[in-house]
Structure formats: structure tokens, C-alpha cells
Amino acid sequence: MSTHGAPGADATLARFAVSPARRRRDRLARGLISAGTAVALVPLVLVIYYLLHKGLSAWSGSFFTTDPTGNTFFKTSSIGGIKSALLGTIEIVALASAIAIPIGIGVAVWLVEYGRDGVFAQVVRFFIDVMTGVPSIVFGLFIYIVLIVGTGSSYAGYKGSLALALLMLPVVTRSAEVILLLIPGELRESALALGAPRWKVISTVVLPTALPGLVTGVLLAVARAAGETAPLLFTAAAARNTDFNLSHFMNSLPVQIYNDVTSPTTAVVNRAWGAALALVTLILLLNVIARLAARRSRLA
Amino acid sequence: MSGDASPSQAANVASANVDPDSRTESERVARNASPTDAAAAAADSAVMVDAATTPLVERGVSVTLDGLRAFYGNAEQVKGIDLEVRANEVTAIIGPSGSGKSTVVRCINRMHEEIPGAHAEGRVLLDDADVYDPDVDVVAVRRAIGMVFQKPNPFPTMSVFDNVAAGLRLSSTTRARGGKAKLHANVEAALRRAALWDEVADRLDEPGAGLSGGQQQRLCIARSLAVEPDVILMDEPCSALDPIATLKIEELIEELKRRVTIVIVTHNMQQAARVADRTAFMLGGELVEVGPTEEMFTKPGDPRTEEYVTGKFG
Numbered sequence: 242m243s244t245h246g247a248p249g250a251d252a253t254l255a256r257f258a259v260s261p262a263r264r265r266r267d268r269l270a271r272g273l274i275s276a277g278t279a280v281a282l283v284p285l286v287l288v289i290y291y292l293l294h295k296g297l298s299a300w301s302g303s304f305f306t307t308d309p310t311g312n313t314f315f316k317t318s319s320i321g322g323i324k325s326a327l328l329g330t331i332e333i334v335a336l337a338s339a340i341a342i343p344i345g346i347g348v349a350v351w352l353v354e355y356g357r358d359g360v361f362a363q364v365v366r367f368f369i370d371v372m373t374g375v376p377s378i379v380f381g382l383f384i385y386i387v388l389i390v391g392t393g394s395s396y397a398g399y400k401g402s403l404a405l406a407l408l409m410l411p412v413v414t415r416s417a418e419v420i421l422l423l424i425p426g427e428l429r430e431s432a433l434a435l436g437a438p439r440w441k442v443i444s445t446v447v448l449p450t451a452l453p454g455l456v457t458g459v460l461l462a463v464a465r466a467a468g469e470t471a472p473l474l475f476t477a478a479a480a481r482n483t484d485f486n487l488s489h490f491m492n493s494l495p496v497q498i499y500n501d502v503t504s505p506t507t508a509v510v511n512r513a514w515g516a517a518l519a520l521v522t523l524i525l526l527l528n529v530i531a532r533l534a535a536r537r538s539r540l541a
Numbered sequence: 542m543s544g545d546a547s548p549s550q551a552a553n554v555a556s557a558n559v560d561p562d563s564r565t566e567s568e569r570v571a572r573n574a575s576p577t578d579a580a581a582a583a584a585d586s587a588v589m590v591d592a593a594t595t596p597l598v599e600r601g602v603s604v605t606l607d608g609l610r611a612f613y614g615n616a617e618q619v620k621g622i623d624l625e626v627r628a629n630e631v632t633a634i635i636g637p638s639g640s641g642k643s644t645v646v647r648c649i650n651r652m653h654e655e656i657p658g659a660h661a662e663g664r665v666l667l668d669d670a671d672v673y674d675p676d677v678d679v680v681a682v683r684r685a686i687g688m689v690f691q692k693p694n695p696f697p698t699m700s701v702f703d704n705v706a707a708g709l710r711l712s713s714t715t716r717a718r719g720g721k722a723k724l725h726a727n728v729e730a731a732l733r734r735a736a737l738w739d740e741v742a743d744r745l746d747e748p749g750a751g752l753s754g755g756q757q758q759r760l761c762i763a764r765s766l767a768v769e770p771d772v773i774l775m776d777e778p779c780s781a782l783d784p785i786a787t788l789k790i791e792e793l794i795e796e797l798k799r800r801v802t803i804v805i806v807t808h809n810m811q812q813a814a815r816v817a818d819r820t821a822f823m824l825g826g827e828l829v830e831v832g833p834t835e836e837m838f839t840k841p842g843d844p845r846t847e848e849y850v851t852g853k854f855g
Contacts, residue, residue, distance in 0.1 A: 357657055427694045431761065434652055435768055436684030437711035445711060449698040 296518025299511045305519075309481050309497065309512070320508050323516045325483040326497035330520070332485065333398050333477060333493055334467045337405035341466075342459055344406075345413025352414075353421040354429075354443055372411035380407040381472035389476070398484070398491030401477025408472060409462040416458025420451045456535040464524045470495035494520045601628035601802040602668050602685075602771035604649060609663035611644045611653055618644045620826040621663070626772075626819075631794055631803045633817030633834065635810060637854065641826040642806040646774040649804065650686035651679050667771065684712050687765030687773045687801075692781050693757035695749035695764070702745040704760055705731050708767035727767055735763035736793050755786025762793065766801075773797065775805040779812065791816050810850055814838055822846045 259267075303322055310321035348365065356362025384404040389396065424447050432442040448455070473496050480490040494516050501513035604626035611619035619641040626632045634642045647653040648661045651672060665672045672682045695704045705728045728745075732738040737759040741752070749760055758778060765773060775794075779787040794803060794816045807813050813820050814834060821831035822841075830843045841847045848854055 425694075427690060427692060428696065430652060430655065431688070431690055431694050431764075432696070432707070432711055433655060434650060434683055434688035434690075435708045435711050435765060436680050436682075438680050441711050445707070446696055446698075450696070452698075 292514070292518045292521060295511065295514035297515075299515025300518070304512075304515055308483055309492075311481055320506070320512060321481075323494065323497060323512065323519060325481060325492040326494045326516060327519060327523070328483050328485075329398065329477070329480070329492040330467060330494040330523070332487060333401045333405065333473070333491060334463060336399060336402035336487060337409060337466055338459075338463055340402065340406040341409035341413055341462065345410050345462070346417045346455065346459075348410075348414045349417035349421055350443060350448075352418050354439070354447070369411045369414050372407075373415060376471075377408050377469050378471035380404045381474060381476050383407070384472070385475045396476060396478035396490050398477050398487035398489060401473040401491065401493070402487065404472035404476045405466040405469060408469060409466045412462040412465060413459055416461060417451075417455055420454035420458060421447065423454065424450050453535040456531050460528055460531050463527060467524055467527075468495060468520060470499050474499070494523075601798075601800065603628045603666075604772055604802060604804065605664075605666040606645070606649070607664040607666065609645065609648055609661065609665060611641070611648050611661045612659060613656065614658045618826055619648065619661075622823075622828045624821055624828055624831055626802060626804055628802050629798055629800075630818040631798050631805060631816050632831075633813035633820045634804065634806045634823060635808075635813050635820060635849070636823035636829075637849070638808075640823040642823050643776050645823070646688075646776055646804055646806055649772070649774055650683050650688055652683070652688065654679075680712075684768055685771050687768060687770035689758070689761055689765060689773065689775045689778045691777045693754055693761055695752070695757050695760050697748070697750050699749055700746045701741050701749050701752065701760060702728055704749040705763045705767050708764045712768050731763040731767035734766050734797070735759045736789065736796070737763055753786070755782050755789060758782060758786070758790060759793065762790075762797075766797075770801060772802045772804065775803065777806050777808060780808060787812070810838070822849060824849070 301322075305322055305327065306324055307322040308325040309323065310319055348369075352362050352365060356365065381404045384400050384407070388394070388400050388403070428446055428450060429442055432446045433439070437445075473493050477491045477493060477496070479496045479500060480492045482492075484491055498513045498516045498520070501509050501516065504510055504513075606622050606624040606626075609619060609622045609624075610617060622645060624632075624645075634645060636642050644653060649665055649672070651661075653659050653661050661673070663673070667682075667685060671677070672686075696707055699707060706724055708731070709724060709727060729738060732741065737756060740756060741760075749757065752760060758781075762773075762778075779790050782790065791812065794805065797803060798818075805813075805816065817834045819831060820834040820837040822829045822837065822843075822845075824845060829845050830837070830841065832842070837846060838850050841850060
């Protein structure tokens with residue numbers, strides 16, 4: 242730089258040059274941040290690597306089309322696949338979502354649009370926060386005591402759904418509340434000033450504007466519920482057969498993974514890897530689909 | 542609602558305490574039955590389209606503030622104001638920041654009370670119906686009194702067309718609104734009256750938020766016009782716009798006052814001088830004086846007004 246240019250260039254450069262000490266500090270800080278990022282990426286990459294490495298080898302033509310047989314001590318080719326678990330997870334999570342999403346968003350709408358800073362709203366917020374921190378097994382236990390021990394009946398898919406719905410509810414509510422609070426007050430005001438009743442302002446202006454954000458929050462909740470094992474262990478239990486009746490015992494991916502990894506048979510442990518990869522792929526697909534849907538529904 | 546009733550909701554605002562959706566029908570009927578809308582009364586579908594093309598002056602509605610006080614919590618922001626806003630006139634409210642101008646207009650369509658902890662006292666009369674009467678339905682009041690905000694705020698998820706249609710969709714039932722053709726006609730009429738039709742006719746399906754700032758503000762005016770209000774409140778409608786867009790809005794205001802009564806809050810005294818028939822000067826939550834605009838700017842009665850309009854403070 243200093244070898245060419247006008248005679249005054251050196252002086253100008255000296256005036257604006259970054260001091261060596263600051264340059265060193267900058268390099269150090271950048272180095273630390275980059276290293277931190279790399280460290281954080283290591284487990285993520287390893288998880289994905291192992292999932293693909295071990296899971297893909299378990300996938301085969303019949304992996305998704307056969308139920309687990311339970312013949313784990315015989316030929317490895319007859320252990321069966323994950324059909325019942327995959328469909329069971331979809332059924333259980335679908336019902337849980339159908340329960341938790343409308344209620345969760347409804348509570349969030351009430352908190353933001355009606356309850357605001359009132360005493361009752363604060364109480365509701367407090368309990369939602371408490372619920373967020375409750376370990377998932379507690380929800381399973383709750384449903385177990387109320388609906389299984391309490392009624393003297395047995396395990397059922399819908400009871401698993403209820404436990405998952407309880408788990409999802411605070412996540413949906415909290416994320417929806419945050420998103421709804423981001424919607425500018427002027428939008429509500431301009432709709433109100435048009436002579437719109439409040440419910441119409443919410444349903445035609447506030448919720449559509451918030452939709453992409455709501456979808457993200459809901460997805461987080463769905464993804465979390467889909468991967469939970471503990472609430473299903475003693476609510477939906479496990480089964481081998483594919484079943485579309487949610488009042489029967491029902492298989493699910495997390496529970497099958499849980500059972501399979503404890504098996505002494507290598508092929509069954511491998512099936513757990515395949516099931517894990519299937520679970521991750523399922524959640525990923527859900528994400529992509531919902532994001533595309535949300536993008537399409539938005540004009541801007 | 543009969544006799545010398547204006548072609549407005551003003552008369553039935555006071556009696557409108559029924560469910561908002563079921564009332565819309567009767568509102569329209571009342572409107573059709575009024576003498577000035579006689580031509581339109583024949584065909585329901587013609588009401589708004591007809592209104593958009595008729596050059597006649599419609600008798601508007603006067604707004605009377607009677608001892609209006611407004612509070613935020615316990616803080617009194619507007620301290621007892623009496624003001625008459627005449628029908629088919631543009632009344633400007635000027636004054637320094639914090640003098641309570643915006644609060645006053647927000648009290649007229651009862652938007653003030655939307656702020657948590659805020660409330661208003663006194664009376665606001667549309668012709669002779671008090672919008673603060675306990676039996677009044679706030680939603681009906683806001684249909685009769687449109688509002689344009691400082692920042693252009695088209696609904697971000699809606700197209701140009703839907704933004705204008707939103708005024709109708711949000712405030713009436715499908716039945717009262719009529720079919721698709723009628724909706725389209727009403728949207729076109731509102732856009733024409735907002736002097737925006739020629740610019741957006743071929744891009745009605747594009748997002749409203751994609752228009753320029755000035756166009757967005759006229760879109761918001763069209764949105765409020767679509768509901769056929771009697772009064773339009775404008776809260777510094779040009780403060781976010783460039784001079785050319787401002788000029789367009791001002792021309793539009795001149796045009797609109799033939800059928801609606803306009804109250805405009807402005808920081809810009811030249812703007813008040815250009816558009817307003819009468820000007821009110823507020824200071825510290827009180828109305829200092831009100832009079833014909835020219836008089837206010839050339840020979841105001843109060844020394845404080847003179848100081849303000851000559852730029853000595855504010």
C-alpha cells in the first residue's frame with residue numbers, strides 16, 4: 242500500500258490504520274468464535290454420520306413394509322421391519338397435534354389479545370412455564386395414573402397421544418405467544434378502526450400474518466413429541482402389529498428403538514439404527530412440507 | 542332514522558347494540574331508505590358504485606366534542622375539549638408534540654380505549670348521536686368513522702384487492718356484502734375514490750405491501766372508504782411520505798370532503814393551511830382556539846396561536 246499512491250497516502254493510512262494490538266485482539270476473538278462453532282458442530286456431524294452409516298445399511302425393501310416379528314433369536318432375515326412403529330408414531334403424533342395445536346394457539350391468542358397483563362393471564366403464563374420444564378416421563382406417569390390405573394383399563398394409542406399432547410401444549414403456547422406479540426399493534430388497530438369485531442381482526446389479520454412463525458413453533462413441538470419415548474412407554478406401550486385403532490396397544494418409533502437397542506441380537510440393534518434414521522427423516526420431511534405450505538400461503 | 546336523518550349510520554349508532562353482524566343488514570337498509578340515496582335505493586347493488594360516480598355533494602355528518610377528556614391511566618392527556626367539526630369540511634388539528642391531537646381523534650372513533658388503561662370522558666356526537674352512549678356498539682361507531690394512520694399499514698398478507706375488500710369483509714357478513722361482482726365493483730369504486738385505481742388496476746393481485754409509500758397510504762384510504770364511513774380521521778397521514786405523494790393525498794382530501802367529513806391531525810402547518818377549512822390549535826391537552834383556517838394563520842385571536850403558527854415554538 243505504502244509503495245504507491247500520492248505522497249500524502251502514507252500519512253492518511255497511518256491516521257486510519259488499525260493498530261497492531263487491535264488486530265491481534267480481533268484475530269483472537271475470531272479464532273475463539275470459529276473454534277467454538279467447530280466444537281459445537283462436531284457432535285451434530287457425528288450424529289448424522291452415524292445415523293446415515295448405520296441406519297442406511299438397515300434400510301431395505303421390506304424394512305418399511307413389514308411389522309417386527311419378534312423372532313429375534315432365529316434367522317436375522319425374519320426379524321421384520323418398522324412398519325407398525327412408523328405408522329404408529331404418525332397416528333399417535335397426529336392425534337396429539339390435533340389436540341395440542343388448536344388449544345395451544347387458542348391459549349396464546351387469549352393471552353396476547355385478551356388476557357394481556359391481567360392477573361389471570363399472569364397465572365396462566367406461570368403454569369405454562371412450569372409445564373415447559375416438567376420432564377416428559379411425568380406426563381406419561383400422569384396419564385398412566387389417571388387413565389390406566391385410575392380407570393382400570395389397559396394401554397392404548399390415544400392415551401399416548403394425550404401424554405404427548407400435554408407435552409406439546411406449553412411449547413406450542415409459548416412459541417405462538419411470542420410470535421403473536423411480534424405482530425405490530427398498528428395492524429390490529431387499522432383492522433379495528435375499519436369496524437371489524439375483534440374475532441375477525443384475529444382470524445383474518447393477526448393469525449394469517451403470524452402464520453409462518455406459528456408453523457415454526459408448532460413444528461418444534463411436533464418434532465419434540467415425535468421423538469419422545471418416556472410418555473409412550475406406559476401409555477401406548479408397544480406392539481408388533483400395525484393397528485389403525487388408537488384404542489389398542491400401539492407401536493411407535495421411539496419405543497421400538499428403545500426396545501431394539503437393548504436386544505442381544507445385532508440385527509435387531511441395527512434395526513434400531515434404521516428406525517432412528519427413519520424418525521429423523523420423518524421429522525425433516527415434516528419440516529420441509531410445513532415450511533413450503535407456510536411460504537405458499539403468504540403473499541409477500 | 543327518519544325525517545331529517547342523514548344518509549348515515551349516525552342516527553342508528555345510538556340504537557345499535559345488537560350483534561354486529563346481524564346489524565349490518567339494517568344499516569344498509571337504513572342507508573338506502575334515506576332521501577339523498579333515493580337513486581340508489583332501487584337496487585341494493587348500486588349503492589356504493591353509484592356513490593362513487595355521482596359528483597353531487599352528499600350531506601355529511603358533523604362531529605361535536607363536548608367536554609371530552611382522555612386519560613392514560615390516571616394521567617389526563619386531553620383536558621376537556623369542546624369542538625365542532627362541521628359536515629363536509631376538513632378540520633385540521635395542529636399543535637406541538639404531546640399536545641393531545643392524536644388522542645383527540647382516537648377518542649372520536651373510540652380507538653383510544655383500545656390502549657390498556659386508557660379511557661375517555663365526555664361526549665362525542667355524530668350529528669346528535671353520542672358515540673359514548675352506553676348502548677352504543679363500538680364496532681358500529683368505527684364503521685361510521687374511518688381512520689387513516691400515520692404509517693401506511695396495508696395488511697401484509699393481502700393483495701391490493703384484498704386489502705380494500707378487507708374493509709368490507711371485516712365489517713359485514715357475506716350476505717350483506719353481496720356477491721363477487723358486487724364486491725369487485727365496490728373495491729374498484731373505493732380505489733377510484735382514493736385516486737389509486739389507474740395505478741393499480743393491472744396489479745390487483747399483487748401484495749399491497751409492494752406498492753410505494755404514497756400508494757400504500759392511498760390504499761389505506763381506499764380501504765377505509767370501502768366501508769362508506771361518514772367521517773374519516775387522519776392522524777398525520779403524510780408524515781411518512783415524500784412531497785409528491787403528500788400532494789396527491791392532499792388533492793384527494795379536497796375531493797373526499799364532498800361526501801365525508803374529515804378531521805386531520807398534522808404537524809405541518811403548511812398542510813393545514815392548504816387542506817383545512819377550519820383549524821383547531823391544541824396545546825397541553827387543551828383547545829386554544831378554533832376558527833377558519835385563514836383567520837387562524839393570519840389573525841389568530843390567541844397570542845399562543847400566533848406564536849405557534851409563526852414558528853416561535855413547537
